[in-house]
Amino acid sequence: MLRATGIHKTYRLDRVEVKVLRGASLAVEEAEFVVIMGASGSGKSTLLHILGALDTPDRGGVEFKGRELFGAATGNAARERYRNREVGFVFQFYHLLPELSVLENVMIPGLVTHPFWSWRRSRGRVRQDATQLLERVGLSHRIAHRPNELSGGERQRVAIARALMNRPTLLLADEPTGNLDETIGAEILKLLAELNQAGQTIVMVTHDPKVASHAHRQVRLADGVVRASETAGPRPSAPRATRRVAP
Amino acid sequence: MAGVALGNDASGARPGAFARAATRGYNPGMYKWFLAWRYLHTKLIAFFGIASVMLCVAMVLVVMSVMGGFLDTIRARSRGLHSEIVLEAGSLQGFPYYEEFARYASAQLPQVVRLTTPVVYSYGILRVPATTETKPVRVLGIRLGEYVQVNDFRKGLYYERFYPGTTHLAPQPLPVGGFDENGAGRLPPDLEAANARWRESESDREAVEEYLRNPFEKAPRPYVTPAVPGDRVFAVDVGGPHYAEPENYGVIVGCDVLFERRADGNFDRHLCRGADLALTLMPLSQAGNPTGEPPVKLPLRYADDSRSGIYEIDSLCVYVDADMLQHQLAMDAQPLVDGGFTRPRVNQLLIGLQPGVELNAARDAIDAVWLRFLGTLGETVSEADERLLGFVRVYSWEDLQRPFIAAVEKEKVLVTILFALISVVAIALVGCIFYMIVEKKTRDIGILKALGASGRGVAGLFIAYAAAVGICGALLGTALGCVFVWNINDIQDFLAALNPALRVWSPEVYTFDKIPEVVKRADAAWIASIAVLASMIGSLIPARVAARVWPVQALRYE
Numbered sequence: 001m002l003r004a005t006g007i008h009k010t011y012r013l014d015r016v017e018v019k020v021l022r023g024a025s026l027a028v029e030e031a032e033f034v035v036i037m038g039a040s041g042s043g044k045s046t047l048l049h050i051l052g053a054l055d056t057p058d059r060g061g062v063e064f065k066g067r068e069l070f071g072a073a074t075g076n077a078a079r080e081r082y083r084n085r086e087v088g089f090v091f092q093f094y095h096l097l098p099e100l101s102v103l104e105n106v107m108i109p110g111l112v113t114h115p116f117w118s119w120r121r122s123r124g125r126v127r128q129d130a131t132q133l134l135e136r137v138g139l140s141h142r143i144a145h146r147p148n149e150l151s152g153g154e155r156q157r158v159a160i161a162r163a164l165m166n167r168p169t170l171l172l173a174d175e176p177t178g179n180l181d182e183t184i185g186a187e188i189l190k191l192l193a194e195l196n197q198a199g200q201t202i203v204m205v206t207h208d209p210k211v212a213s214h215a216h217r218q219v220r221l222a223d224g225v226v227r228a229s230e231t232a233g234p235r236p237s238a239p240r241a242t243r244r245v246a247p
Numbered sequence: 248m249a250g251v252a253l254g255n256d257a258s259g260a261r262p263g264a265f266a267r268a269a270t271r272g273y274n275p276g277m278y279k280w281f282l283a284w285r286y287l288h289t290k291l292i293a294f295f296g297i298a299s300v301m302l303c304v305a306m307v308l309v310v311m312s313v314m315g316g317f318l319d320t321i322r323a324r325s326r327g328l329h330s331e332i333v334l335e336a337g338s339l340q341g342f343p344y345y346e347e348f349a350r351y352a353s354a355q356l357p358q359v360v361r362l363t364t365p366v367v368y369s370y371g372i373l374r375v376p377a378t379t380e381t382k383p384v385r386v387l388g389i390r391l392g393e394y395v396q397v398n399d400f401r402k403g404l405y406y407e408r409f410y411p412g413t414t415h416l417a418p419q420p421l422p423v424g425g426f427d428e429n430g431a432g433r434l435p436p437d438l439e440a441a442n443a444r445w446r447e448s449e450s451d452r453e454a455v456e457e458y459l460r461n462p463f464e465k466a467p468r469p470y471v472t473p474a475v476p477g478d479r480v481f482a483v484d485v486g487g488p489h490y491a492e493p494e495n496y497g498v499i500v501g502c503d504v505l506f507e508r509r510a511d512g513n514f515d516r517h518l519c520r521g522a523d524l525a526l527t528l529m530p531l532s533q534a535g536n537p538t539g540e541p542p543v544k545l546p547l548r549y550a551d552d553s554r555s556g557i558y559e560i561d562s563l564c565v566y567v568d569a570d571m572l573q574h575q576l577a578m579d580a581q582p583l584v585d586g587g588f589t590r591p592r593v594n595q596l597l598i599g600l601q602p603g604v605e606l607n608a609a610r611d612a613i614d615a616v617w618l619r620f621l622g623t624l625g626e627t628v629s630e631a632d633e634r635l636l637g638f639v640r641v642y643s644w645e646d647l648q649r650p651f652i653a654a655v656e657k658e659k660v661l662v663t664i665l666f667a668l669i670s671v672v673a674i675a676l677v678g679c680i681f682y683m684i685v686e687k688k689t690r691d692i693g694i695l696k697a698l699g700a701s702g703r704g705v706a707g708l709f710i711a712y713a714a715a716v717g718i719c720g721a722l723l724g725t726a727l728g729c730v731f732v733w734n735i736n737d738i739q740d741f742l743a744a745l746n747p748a749l750r751v752w753s754p755e756v757y758t759f760d761k762i763p764e765v766v767k768r769a770d771a772a773w774i775a776s777i778a779v780l781a782s783m784i785g786s787l788i789p790a791r792v793a794a795r796v797w798p799v800q801a802l803r804y805e
């Protein structure tokens with residue numbers, strides 16, 4: 001479904017060039033739960049950002065369902081649509097919009113999708129989907145609260161609900177438990193595992209082996225390349241039809 | 248990749264829409280409006296933007312309205328001051344042959360000339376014998392019946408409004424009020440009848456109601472007992488109403504010549520109608536020298552007062568009968584030592600035009616007729632008259648007021664430009680505010696981009712936000728400006744009551760006794776529109792910065 005081949009990425013910090021990725025390759029199949037591990041600064045977040053078209057590789061390519069994300073003919077608009085429709089992001093620092101309520105935060109991807117002129121028609125459905133997602137992550141009693149009124153774990157669950165809003169093919173999670181204590185982090189991982197059990201494809205970045213154990217495949221990134229890939233558990237056998245996690 | 252779908256569409260959009268987006272740009276986004284609205288009422292900094300736009304809009308609207316109203320009032324009142332066309336002597340000696348020309352012009356241009364009336368003017372000293380108060384005045388001799396037909400003079404007459412048909416300049420006695428057999432105050436029958444006619448007329452209902460609510464307002468000093476019938480000032484004694492001799496020529500006095508204006512805009516008329524006044528004049532010869540006779544001292548009766556609304560006129564002019572003044576100034580036919588008579592002279596000939604006649608065309612036509620008329624006079628004109636005729640010019644009312652109107656027009660443009668320049672500060676301020684917002688919202692921009700928002704969409708969000716700030720500021724500013732302008736005279740009175748030095752609108756300086764308080768809808772509409780546009784322009788650079796935010800950088804840190 002998703003295939004990154006020979007990804008190179010170099011950052012320039014003042015006068016120093018830092019080669020973060022030096023030909024990293026990765027393939028992700030549908031309904032897989034893949035964890036990318038590596039030391040701090042090994043380029044795992046950079047690889048995740050490139051997989052989600054948040055960043056562009058200097059060299060190499062990413063194919064999504066056989067189509068190149070960074071080809072010469074693929075414009076920004078296509079990548080924007082890819083981020084909106086095909087990918088859901090979960091960040092370590094939640095990245096919720098502080099002015100909006102929990103429900104509105106979850107609705108935001110829907111607000112990006114739907115134009116002004118059709119909003120009256122689609123508003124009810126978007127709102128219903130967002131409410132169902134919040135029920136699913138156990139936050140139906142918090143929909144009117146602002147992010148600053150929630151605990152870290154609750155914020156991360158809101159972020160997961162938001163990531164699932166447009167029923168993405170791929171969920172990309174960047175250290176989703178990195179900012180949470182062990183108990184809350186375990187709850188989040190359990191939630192991600194349940195989503196994967198339901199057929200959601202997940203790629204998660206972490207440096208914590210305990211966290212990585214929840215995935216069924218781990219890849220290790222070192223010196224800018226993928227060094228090893230090992231299977232940690234059985235792949236879910238969810239049918240293709242449930243690949244996208246419905247609210 | 249263009250034209251090829253990158254994936255399935257799970258949210259109900261048409262298949263292939265993604266492919267089109269690849270080439271056309273993908274930027275639908277209800278979020279722009281949603282977030283713009285949310286930022287508008289949750290972010291304190293937006294209120295500073297709204298406040299700055301509001302103050303600028305209000306400021307420009309007040310300036311435009313006051314200056315525009317000032318200009319409009321000048322135009323309207325200038326038009327009503329004289330007549331459409333004026334033949335002006337250009338000197339105090341006046342010009343002869345005015346009656347002949349009036350007949351000639353009426354015959355030559357019957358479709359243009361409706362009415363002509365002569366005006367004689369000079370300068371004199373007005374004295375109030377009761378108080379020994381004296382004032383320098385400009386004396387205009389008019390034929391009242393004709394004069395009110397070529398301009399708006401009648402509208403400004405005070406007693407004529409309440410006692411229609413009773414103001415005239417002919418010799419008149421002093422009207423004295425008295426009491427009837429029931430002890431009720433009464434004026435002489437013709438004044439009572441005139442007042443009754445006015446009360447029954449439909450044209451002035453508000454003033455009639457006001458009059459009926461408060462018929463006993465005044466307690467004037469001379470001639471008058473404290474119990475005065477009616478709210479207009481008349482002499483009263485213990486007998487029945489009557490007229491007291493002697494009969495003197497009437498004089499209409501500019502309202503600011505003798506009377507003090509109260510804060511409510513009305514005047515303290517401490518003279519009763521018919522009070523004695525005296526006017527001293529200095530006649531000039533045809534050559535412009537004093538005649539050698541002692542100055543003329545005329546006893547007059549205060550027949551009415553007039554209010555044109557232009558302070559220079561109302562504080563200076565008094566109006567008497569034209570023929571009487573002409574005679575007193577020795578401008579009528581004077582016997583010559585070698586037999587014969589001089590030609591009577593006047594200083595102006597006012598010409599009222601037929602309805603629908605274009606002003607400048609009429610002026611040119613009358614000017615041409617004047618030149619033809621001079622040609623018809625031939626050798627019969629004396630050398631002195633010829634010299635006087637040479638000074639005569641034909642003006643339209645616009646010509647006479649043009650220097651003044653043009654100056655005010657320039658003043659309006661200048662002040663508007665100055666205040667508009669100040670308003671540029673609002674654009675800069677909106678720019679700064681939005682730049683600060685973008686700086687503060689960099690992370691949110693990154694989040695939105697991670698969720699699929701485009702650079703153009705994010706820029707659109709900030710422009711929509713600025714438009715919302717501009718619309719709110721423009722609406723509030725328009726409301727504030729309107730309320731301020733509508734109450735500008737009350738505000739000034741309030742400030743003046745606190746400290747007289749705060750009275751900024753002095754009638755001596757600004758010609759009119761009230762600050763114009765009309766807001767034109769068109770002015771308000773375009774000022775508000777420009778404010779909204781300016782706000783959006785102010786947000787362009789910050790919006791561009793927002794559009795270029797690189798999501799990875801924005802999302803890297805908490």
